Each structure stands twice: as C-alpha cells, then as structure tokens.
Amino acid sequence: MRSIILTFLILLLFFSFGCTQKTGDSTDYRKGTQGIVMSFMADMPPAKMYDNMPIDLVVEIKNKGAYPQPTGITGLAIYLSGFDDTLIMGMPKQMSIPNLEGKNPYNPEGGYDVVSFRGNIINFDSRNIDSYNANFLVTSCYNYETIASQTVCVDPEPYSTKEKTKVCTIPPSYSLSGGQGAPVAVTKIEETVLSNKIQFKIYIKNLGDGKVVDKSRLNIDCPYSLDYTNLNKVYVSGRVSGYSLSCKPANPINLINGEGSAICTVPKPAMSKSAYTTPLQVKLEYGYSSSIQKSVEILNTP
Amino acid sequence: MKPNKIIKIILPVTIILVLFMPGCIQNPFVKPTTQDDFRTGSQGILMEFLANAPPGETYEEYPFQIGVLLQNTGAYDIKNGFISFTIEEDYMELMNQNDGVARFSLKGKSVALPTGDQLVKIIKAKTKKISEQSEKHDSTILASVCYQYQTKKDITVCIDTDIHNLKKMQKVCTIKDITLTPQGAPVAITKIESDMLPAEDDNLIKPAFKIHIKNVGNGEVIDKSKISDVCSSEPLEHRELNIVDIKVMLSNEKLECKPEPLKLKSNEDEVRCILEKGVPKDRATYTSPLTIELDYGYTYSLSKKVTIKK
Numbered sequence: 001m002r003s004i005i006l007t008f009l010i011l012l013l014f015f016s017f018g019c020t021q022k023t024g025d026s027t028d029y030r031k032g033t034q035g036i037v038m039s040f041m042a043d044m045p046p047a048k049m050y051d052n053m054p055i056d057l058v059v060e061i062k063n064k065g066a067y068p069q070p071t072g073i074t075g076l077a078i079y080l081s082g083f084d085d086t087l088i089m090g091m092p093k094q095m096s097i098p099n100l101e102g103k104n105p106y107n108p109e110g111g112y113d114v115v116s117f118r119g120n121i122i123n124f125d126s127r128n129i130d131s132y133n134a135n136f137l138v139t140s141c142y143n144y145e146t147i148a149s150q151t152v153c154v155d156p157e158p159y160s161t162k163e164k165t166k167v168c169t170i171p172p173s174y175s176l177s178g179g180q181g182a183p184v185a186v187t188k189i190e191e192t193v194l195s196n197k198i199q200f201k202i203y204i205k206n207l208g209d210g211k212v213v214d215k216s217r218l219n220i221d222c223p224y225s226l227d228y229t230n231l232n233k234v235y236v237s238g239r240v241s242g243y244s245l246s247c248k249p250a251n252p253i254n255l256i257n258g259e260g261s262a263i264c265t266v267p268k269p270a271m272s273k274s275a276y277t278t279p280l281q282v283k284l285e286y287g288y289s290s291s292i293q294k295s296v297e298i299l300n301t302p
Numbered sequence: 303m304k305p306n307k308i309i310k311i312i313l314p315v316t317i318i319l320v321l322f323m324p325g326c327i328q329n330p331f332v333k334p335t336t337q338d339d340f341r342t343g344s345q346g347i348l349m350e351f352l353a354n355a356p357p358g359e360t361y362e363e364y365p366f367q368i369g370v371l372l373q374n375t376g377a378y379d380i381k382n383g384f385i386s387f388t389i390e391e392d393y394m395e396l397m398n399q400n401d402g403v404a405r406f407s408l409k410g411k412s413v414a415l416p417t418g419d420q421l422v423k424i425i426k427a428k429t430k431k432i433s434e435q436s437e438k439h440d441s442t443i444l445a446s447v448c449y450q451y452q453t454k455k456d457i458t459v460c461i462d463t464d465i466h467n468l469k470k471m472q473k474v475c476t477i478k479d480i481t482l483t484p485q486g487a488p489v490a491i492t493k494i495e496s497d498m499l500p501a502e503d504d505n506l507i508k509p510a511f512k513i514h515i516k517n518v519g520n521g522e523v524i525d526k527s528k529i530s531d532v533c534s535s536e537p538l539e540h541r542e543l544n545i546v547d548i549k550v551m552l553s554n555e556k557l558e559c560k561p562e563p564l565k566l567k568s569n570e571d572e573v574r575c576i577l578e579k580g581v582p583k584d585r586a587t588y589t590s591p592l593t594i595e596l597d598y599g600y601t602y603s604l605s606k607k608v609t610i611k612k
Contacts, residue, residue, distance in 0.1 A: 081474070081585075081586035081587075081588060082474035082475075082586060082587065082588050082589065083474075083588055083589065084553050084588060084589065084590040084591065086553050086554050087553065087590075087591070127551070127553070127554060127591075127593070128454075128456075128551075128593055128595075129456050129591050129593060130336055130337050130338035130341075130454075130456050131336060131338055131456065131458075131591075132456075132458055132589075132591045133458040133589055134589065135474035135475060135588070135589050136474075137472060137474045137586065139471070139472070211470060223471050223586075224469070224471060224584055224585075224586055225469065225584070226469055226470040226471050227468055227469055227470055228470070231470050291471075291472040293472070293474055299336045299338075300336055300337065300338075302335060302336055302337070302413040
C-alpha cells in the first residue's frame, strides 16, 4: 500500500511540472521606472581602510529599462568625484561603457556590467594625517528613450447624433501606469477630436530617482555643469495611424517639478470613416543622470 | 515527546544557532586604534607631589625629600621639558643646588603607549633653623613644569565648489560648523567654521576657516621659545604670554592664517585661515582633510605647605 502511494506521489510530482504555465515569453519588458541602475559591490571598497594601500571601487551597472534594444548604443559614461585626489591617487575620473542593452525578449533581465576604479591611498604620515573620510560619488550620464504604446480610439465623428455601431468610444483619458521600462514615463494621454485634427495631450513624468538632462548637452555638461538651462528637457515624438505627431510646445519639452505635457496632433481621418482602434506610439528622448555615494574612513596605519 | 526526540530537535537548532550567531555580533577586535583615538582630554602634563614628599610637618634642621610624579596625559611627546622647585631659602635649602631646575622628556599617549609615559623626580632638601621666637613656621614648596606642546587635529571638511547651488549635481557633503572636544592637550581647538569665499578669479572659490582656540588646561600658555626662562625664574614679558603658533594645511596646501602667531585673549581666541590659491569651481564638491597644528609653551605649578616645627 505504501509503495503504491509513494509511486503515485512521484508520478504526480513529475507530471505537475507540465501543468505550470510558462510565463517567460509573455514578460512585458517595457514595464518599470528604472533605467541604468548602479550599486557598489559589497565591501568594494570596505567602510574602513588603511593608508598606503591600493583601493578598489567596484560598481555594478544594470540596465533595468527597455532601451536600447540589442542593436542600440547608450553612450553611458560613469564619473567619479567627491574625494581628495591628492590623497587617493591614480583613480580614473571617468569611464565609458559602450553598449549595455536594455531588457528585451532575449535578455529579460537587461544588460549587466561591472566597472572597477582602482587607485592608491598615499602614506598619511607624509601629510601628517591621522584619518580621512573619503566620499565617493559615482554619477552616470546616459541617453535614454521611452517608448509608450497605447491603443487609442480614432473616431472622426465622436459627437455625431447619427445612430451608428462603433467599435470604440473615446474615453476621458488613457491611463498608463507602472512606467514603460524607462525612468521617464508617459503617465496619461487625453484625446480630443477637433474640427480637422485629432489632439493628444501627453503627460510625461520623471519616475526615476535621477535627473533628466537635455540629451544635446549630455556630453558637454553632465555631470559637473548641470543647471536649469540643461536639465528637465525631453524630446517628444510619435506616430498614430501612419501619421507623425506634430507636437507643441516645440521640442524639447520642459519638465517642471519632474512633470510636463505636450499637445500633439494628427490630421483627422475622412468623416466617412467609422471609429476604429489604432496604436499610438509615443517616443521620449532624453539624457539621464543618477548618482550613488559611499563613504570610506581611511586611517593612518598605527 | 520522548527525551531522545527532544535532543534530536534541540541539537540541530543549537548547532545552526552557534554557526549563524557570530555573524550578528560585531567583532570587538575589528575596530582599529589610531593615534587620533588618544587625542582626548584637556591636559598635557599632570603633576602631583608624592605622599609625604615633602611631608606636611617636619622639624628644623631636618632632611626631607621632595618628590613629584609627572605624567604626560596628552598625545604629544615632550622632548625638552623643565621642572623647577622653588623653596623659601630662609627656611629650607636644597642638598644639591643643581636640583633646582631639571630637564625631562616624557612620551605622550600613543598606540604603543596608551597611558602616556610618567616619571618620578625626587630631590633632597633640608630645613633650616626657624626663628627663636617661633614654635613653628609654615613654608611653601612650589614645583613648576614648563614644556613645549602641540595640539593636533585633522578633520575631514567639505569643499563646496558650488556655494550658491547653481549646479544641480548631487553633493557628497555640505558645509557646516564643527564643534570639537579637547584633543589631548591643554590648548584645544573648540570649533571650526567653514566658508567658501569668492575669489578675484570668477572660476575659483577660496576655502576659508575660522578656528576657535582655547586654553582648557589649568596652566598658562607661553611662547614656546621661552619655556626655559619661565622655569628658571627669568623675567617674562607680557608679550611672551599666551602665544600660539599655528599651522593649517588643507590636504597638501598650506593655508594663510591671521593673526599668526595668535595671542590668546582671556585664554581663548580665533584665527582665520584661507587657501589663497583657491579651488576651481568646475570641480565637483569633495571632502578633504584639514590638519591644524598648534605649537606653544605651557607652564603649570603646584604648591604644598610644609610646617617646620622646632
């Protein structure tokens, strides 16, 4: 009796794997509010160190967003600052990471890289120093893109009194929650049908923990010369029904307190056409910068 | 539950606990000790008379000993200190006239010598005859130490290259006033105020620091070049009192300090130091060590009354 039950349980265990739904393919990689995410590798460097020895600062870099797809290039640069470079010598101040692909169907976790900054702590006796609290600020500067897709209802005659069966009606707004696999997201779209065009008001928000930088100034000003003239600029473009969106205000859009909006229009289809659904694709282009910081207490060797 | 079953459960749980517990407890041996850990307290030399040397009471024409214990409770090594004994020559005399002033060296607290070094100085003296009309006479013995000392403090300060927050880059630190406790020396740095001043060159800022200094010991600050005079009863001019030499470095750059040397008023004062060379504004805000060294002479006296009986 026992052996029958045992055999039955083993068989059940084997076959139950076949019943589990495979979710890997259906993962929406254009979800989330992160782009490039950096973190210090544990104990690299440790919180306390001694002078007259090498120091390694190791940073893990993950692309948790959906840009770029395997063919793209981010132009990601990592900058190191915050410490006295006459005490910690030889540490590179900048590193470029050529290509770190975003999440995609073939790499649902996104790209991963590790960069190491190696320097040497001088002998503190030569400077008569007992201890020094070094702060390491690692700042990333990179280009990024958000692609937001929303199925919209195109109805040339939404206010018509004629009795017609419509496949869709225009809602007050389309809400896009959870981000689109990038730190800047389209959060809401409002559609209005005007006399000769269809207008989409696109709401944009910085949902990440960094700063939005004008992509045209990224390589010039980021990170040391960022100010109000080169921050919070987003370039908006998009397509619907084969038309390119014509947006106002002119690019770049300025984000205020991390939020902004653009009013984009496309020509209205012929009146004779009935309502139909179609994807609206909005592309946001921007530079982005975020920072992580670590303190290390360096002591004079007793 | 049977006892052997309980053992079977408790034993693995105990083993797991023993294995994982050490990870939760901070290892007390990990904390390293540096010279900075010994820069505490507000004294340099501590001096006290040895018990019954000199005695509280003695008789005329009677030999006795004067002994003092010196301990360097600060964090600086004294290389050429002086100890002097002053007696009422009408009632006492030193057996060896050269014992009046003696040199000494005494190491301060350090990793190798955590308590600081100490020495005992004993000299022989003898009472003289007191007047015929007196049954007894109270005489005072004075012991004084004079030594060169140094107060040192290095502290990490913030060099903010964007004082008006025009740049929108994250800063690793912000400028703030730093209040300090005494640094294992009788003269202490009590407060450091930081400021980033504009420079003539618009691309630079000048880090500036107001450093508050105070005599927190129980003696007097003197010019470090006059310590032998003080302990040898040479006259000391007013301008040689309360003089502190100052050296301030920001990383490897020497700051210009005013006034230099500093003359303490009412045992405390402040000095302003500035990095005239400036720091480029296009550099990110960073931390840097500010090293302050105060050099001075110090003197401290102790007295004891001796009753000389007939």
